[in-house]
Amino acid sequence: MAEAPTAEPAAEPAAQPAPEPRRRPRLAVYKFSSCDGCQLQLLNLEDELLALADAVEIAYFLEARRQELPPPYDVGLVEGSISTPEEEERIQTVRRNCKFLVAIGACATSGGIQSLRNWANVEEFTRHVYARPQWIKSLETATPIAAHVFVDFELHGCPVNPRQLLELVSALLNHRRPNIPTHCLCIECKRRGLPCVLSAHGEPCLGPITQAGCGALCPAVGRACYGCFGPMEQPRIGALGERFAQAQQRPPAEIMRMIRSFNGYLEPFKQASDHYERQAAQQD
Amino acid sequence: MLRAVARRRQRAAASLPNRDAAMKGTTAMVVSHASPGAPRFLPRAALADLVTLLQDEGFTVVGPTVVDGVVMYRPIDSPDDLPHGVNDVQQRGTYRLAEGDPELTFEFASGPDSPKRFLFPPQQQLMQFRVQGEGFEVTAGPPDVPKIALLGVRPCDLAAIRVQDRVFGQDDPATFRCESEPWYEQAREQTLLVAVNCTSPGGNCFCVSWGTGPEAHEGFDLSLTELRDGFICRAGSPRGKELAAKLPLREPTRTELDLAELLMNRACEHMGRALDTASVKELLEQKREDSHWDEVAQRCLSCGNCTMVCPTCFCSTVTDVTDLSGEETTRVRSWESCFTHQFSYTVAGPGRDSLRSRYRHWLRHKLCTWQDQFGVSGCVGCGRCITWCPVGIDITQEVQALRNDSTSLPAPIAPACAFSSEGSPP
Ligand code: SF4
Ligand code: SF4
Ligand code: SF4
Numbered sequence: 001m002a003e004a005p006t007a008e009p010a011a012e013p014a015a016q017p018a019p020e021p022r023r024r025p026r027l028a029v030y031k032f033s034s035c036d037g038c039q040l041q042l043l044n045l046e047d048e049l050l051a052l053a054d055a056v057e058i059a060y061f062l063e064a065r066r067q068e069l070p071p072p073y074d075v076g077l078v079e080g081s082i083s084t085p086e087e088e089e090r091i092q093t094v095r096r097n098c099k100f101l102v103a104i105g106a107c108a109t110s111g112g113i114q115s116l117r118n119w120a121n122v123e124e125f126t127r128h129v130y131a132r133p134q135w136i137k138s139l140e141t142a143t144p145i146a147a148h149v150f151v152d153f154e155l156h157g158c159p160v161n162p163r164q165l166l167e168l169v170s171a172l173l174n175h176r177r178p179n180i181p182t183h184c185l186c187i188e189c190k191r192r193g194l195p196c197v198l199s200a201h202g203e204p205c206l207g208p209i210t211q212a213g214c215g216a217l218c219p220a221v222g223r224a225c226y227g228c229f230g231p232m233e234q235p236r237i238g239a240l241g242e243r244f245a246q247a248q249q250r251p252p253a254e255i256m257r258m259i260r261s262f263n264g265y266l267e268p269f270k271q272a273s274d275h276y277e278r279q280a281a282q283q284d
Numbered sequence: 285m286l287r288a289v290a291r292r293r294q295r296a297a298a299s300l301p302n303r304d305a306a307m308k309g310t311t312a313m314v315v316s317h318a319s320p321g322a323p324r325f326l327p328r329a330a331l332a333d334l335v336t337l338l339q340d341e342g343f344t345v346v347g348p349t350v351v352d353g354v355v356m357y358r359p360i361d362s363p364d365d366l367p368h369g370v371n372d373v374q375q376r377g378t379y380r381l382a383e384g385d386p387e388l389t390f391e392f393a394s395g396p397d398s399p400k401r402f403l404f405p406p407q408q409q410l411m412q413f414r415v416q417g418e419g420f421e422v423t424a425g426p427p428d429v430p431k432i433a434l435l436g437v438r439p440c441d442l443a444a445i446r447v448q449d450r451v452f453g454q455d456d457p458a459t460f461r462c463e464s465e466p467w468y469e470q471a472r473e474q475t476l477l478v479a480v481n482c483t484s485p486g487g488n489c490f491c492v493s494w495g496t497g498p499e500a501h502e503g504f505d506l507s508l509t510e511l512r513d514g515f516i517c518r519a520g521s522p523r524g525k526e527l528a529a530k531l532p533l534r535e536p537t538r539t540e541l542d543l544a545e546l547l548m549n550r551a552c553e554h555m556g557r558a559l560d561t562a563s564v565k566e567l568l569e570q571k572r573e574d575s576h577w578d579e580v581a582q583r584c585l586s587c588g589n590c591t592m593v594c595p596t597c598f599c600s601t602v603t604d605v606t607d608l609s610g611e612e613t614t615r616v617r618s619w620e621s622c623f624t625h626q627f628s629y630t631v632a633g634p635g636r637d638s639l640r641s642r643y644r645h646w647l648r649h650k651l652c653t654w655q656d657q658f659g660v661s662g663c664v665g666c667g668r669c670i671t672w673c674p675v676g677i678d679i680t681q682e683v684q685a686l687r688n689d690s691t692s693l694p695a696p697i698a699p700a701c702a703f704s705s706e707g708s709p710p
Contacts, residue, residue: 048608055608167605174610179603183588183624186674190592191406191619193397195354198674200379208587208674222352233625236585236639243675247377 025074025173028060030094032080032087033114033142037159038105039063039079045162052166055173071097075172078151081107083114083142095149100172103145104165106158110230110266113158115142118265144266155180158228158262161213181212182233185225189216197224204244204258209235230263237272252279320507320518321525324533325540327514331363331389334478334506337530338433343476346402347435348395353381355395357402357434366436367392374487374556374667377676384484390436390510393486394666398441398595402432403471404448406592410602410615423612426467433476437504439497440489440666442479444595445472446503450658451598476523479504483547487556488667490680494561496664498551509544516544557667559680560687568652571686572644580682581639583675588621590669590677591646596662599627622646647682 029039043064045052059069076098082088095101106112117125118141126133145151155168164180171178181187185207189196194216198205203224207216210225211232218225231237237259244250244258256276259269326334338345347360350367360366371384372392384391412424452465453472482489482498491497500507505524508515516536519525536544591597601620606613620627623642628635636642654662663679670678 051608166608170606170608170610173608174606176604176606179605181624182626183621184585186587186589187592187619187621187624190396190589193356193401193406195352195356196379196396196589196672196674199377199672200352200354202378205674208585208589234586234639239583239585239675243377247676 024055024057026059026069026072027056027169028071028073028076028094028098029058029063030060030076030078030080031063032078032091032108032145033083034080034105034107034112036063036079038108038157041159041162041165042077045166048166052169056169073098074100075169076101077104078102078108078145079105081111081114081142081144082139082148084138086137088139088148091145091148100152101145101149102153102155102168103151104155104157104160106156106228106230106262107142108145109154109156110263110269111142111144111147112265113262115265116260117142119260142265153178156211156230156263157213161215163215164213183212184208184232184235185210185212185214185216185219185229188212188214189219192216192220194219195222197222202248204248204250204254206240206258208240209237226261227259227269228262230266231269235268237268238275241272241276252276252283256280320501320504320520321528323516323518323536323541323544324528325514325536326508326517326531326533328512330514330532333531334527335360335362335435337527338435338476343431343433345433345435348390348392350381354379355381355392357395357397360435363389366390371484372486374489374671375676376488376670376678377673379671387512388510390480390508391484393482393484393489394438394441394668396593396668396672398593398666398668399434399437399445399475399477400448400595400597402430402434402475403445403468404452404465404598404600406619408467408617410617412612412614414613415611420613429467429470429474431474432471433478435478436480437477438482438666439479439500440491440494440664441595442477442500442503443491443494443496443664444666445477447596447658447660447662447664448598450660477504477506479507479520481507481509481548482551483510485551485554485556486667486671488670488678489665490555490557490559490667491665492552492555493557493559493680494661494663494665499548509547511540511543511547516540557670557678557680559663559665559683561661564683565652565655567683567687568648572648574686576682576686577640577644579685580643580677583677584623584639584643585675586623586639586642587674588623589672589674591621591623592619593668593672594650594663595666595668596650596664597621601626622649647679650679651683 029042031039043049057069058065059073076094078094078101082091103109107114111118122138122140126136130136146154153168155164157164168178168180189207197203197219198207205219205224206227207219207225209232210227211229213229241255244255245252256273259276260273263269264273335345345360346357347366348355349358349360349365350370351358355367355370355372366389368389369384369386370392371382373380373382374393408426410426411422413420413422449472452468479500481500485498502520504520506527507518507520517528517533519528591599599620599622600617602615602617604613604615622645625634636645650662654660670676
């Protein structure tokens with residue numbers, strides 16, 4: 001990523017050129033509408049944090065340090081969705097300032113939990129929640145970063161997995177493709193040798209349609225995956241939904257709520273949840 | 285009921301020539317096992333002696349245990365850790381533990397784990413290396429092969445091991461193997477196998493259709509057939525004979541032998557499912573294009589669970605993980621599935637983009653092209669893929685549907701939905 005400055009020709013051919021001071025790639029970490037959980041995952045990498053600070057220059061990361069180095073940055077990690085007019089403008093600047101822009105976490109990649117308001121009336125919400133709703137300036141919808149600017153990579157998860165975050169940074173630093181699988185969680189779950197909560201307990205596990213990466217945290221404690229890593233490659237939501245409806249007798253409204261959560265605004269979860277919402281309405 | 289049993293028997297009999305062809309030559313394997321020795325009797329209380337004996341010989345004993353309502357292989361300290369009085373109910377896409385005979389220890393059928401987990405681990409470091417000038421230096425290899433004794437291996441799984449021997453092991457000169465895999469070979473040599481014959485097959489079992497069970501005839505060190513007071517015990521290898529000599533075995537009575545035989549016959553008649561294996565290879569050769577593949581594609585999730593639990597599936601992916609400096613690299617191999625998008629991904633795009641092509645590939649590989657590749661069927665009839673498929677897709681039923689020319693298909697349980705993104709870019 002970072003081009004090393006060309007070495008000065010040595011005075012004498014036999015002499016070793018003095019080692020050039022390494023220019024470390026500059027990292028920026030941004031927050032938009034979010035809970036800070038994904039940024040914390042970076043700080044949770046306790047054992048690797050020193051190595052990370054050595055490998056990159058942390059140029060802008062308000063959650064971790066006050067000092068701000070001026071742009072441009074080599075890598076920008078963006079947490080959060082675009083929810084306010086101010087954010088809508090700021091993301092354009094962020095894009096211009098970063099060579100490589102990565103959206104991290106469900107908010108940045110799908111709109112996150114706050115995008116549930118996209119199905120509701122924001123004004124009504126603000127009236128109920130805030131003492132002075134007139135002070136609230138927010139957009140009609142909360143949307144992912146990719147809805148506004150070009151994003152080079154998206155890292156799923158609510159929050160992102162620290163190992164995947166490290167893998168992503170390592171891959172960027174070493175100019176290789178990150179090993180971030182796009183298959184479903186079941187493969188990770190089975191590799192770990194966990195008892196399947198869907199087949200063995202009739203739990204409504206979203207593992208078969210959810211992207212792997214969390215390490216099968218929920219099935220490991222005996223509960224169903226609730227899809228916080230978002231849709232896998234080519235998810236078969238309808239086929240799994242049929243299973244929930246027929247074998248587990250779950251009504252469409254429940255299936256709708258399961259799919260419309262952390263990543264509900266991301267296709268194809270969005271269309272699927274709309275589909276079950278219509279089904280639920282028909283049943284009423 | 286009786287007629288159904290008779291039919292199943294007929295089917296099993298009809299499959300014999302094919303199954304013999306499919307399983308032929310599977311005896312000469314990495315570890316040669318002598319034909320099983322004379323049956324002896326191991327009193328129930330002496331099961332503890334067996335476990336202790338194995339531990340004294342330095343083995344970590346791994347056996348079936350109940351983990352969150354599922355029978356899974358885990359290290360055990362004593363027979364107390366085994367699932368006494370536990371049975372299971374297995375149907376398409378469901379598994380439930382049930383109360384079993386309190387006096388029996390091995391009444392349940394296969395859980396999701398198979399010996400594959402230990403001989404071909406799901407995630408394994410192959411090596412570590414460090415960049416050095418223009419080249420690299422290997423700093424570590426794979427982890428040492430653990431010394432494991434697997435207790436309670438089912439006959440179908442022994443057959444599955446013989447199938448994987450052809451994939452990873454050094455077979456006879458007319459070799460079918462993919463590539464020699466030293467770790468596998470060492471694990472095979474070292475791992476001790478105590479088989480348990482199936483007296484109470486599961487709802488999705490169909491080993492009889494392939495002739496791989498319910499009784500083990502080869503490929504084990506010791507085999508046990510559970511009776512109420514103890515086990516009929518046979519040694520199947522020199523190592524097994526040595527162990528047997530140290531156990532408090534006695535001559536079995538005529539009644540005990542008859543009972544064991546009766547139990548085996550009864551198990552044959554109580555297979556949960558049956559697969560018409562006769563000419564299944566030819567069938568799948570003919571059915572390369574069939575509307576039934578489209579129909580399955582409506583139900584299949586492409587989740588890969590079937591391939592993860594299948595004791596013969598051997599696909600893996602290898603990833604190099606660098607550290608932040610880019611100097612240290614770890615090469616890891618993990619189980620992979622032909623149902624993932626990346627599996628067949630090349631610079632020209634995915635080789636099998638549609639679900640139709642993935643399910644078809646899987647079924648045809650298991651039952652048809654596996655035979656071309658390894659001279660043996662890729663299915664041993666353990667039924668795991670039926671139990672652990674989240675939507676209950678049943679290999680025996682799909683073959684039957686193809687055979688019936690797709691006329692008497694089960695109604696699709698999952699109609700096509702506009703939002704299924706099949707075929708769209710990831
Ligand atoms: S518990 Fe969930 S994620 Fe794990 S295998 Fe079952 S369905 Fe898949
Ligand atoms: S294909 Fe299914 S039944 Fe056959 S061996 Fe594999 S998991 Fe068992
Ligand atoms: S057959 Fe079942 S287990 Fe296999 S990929 Fe399809 S849905 Fe998953």
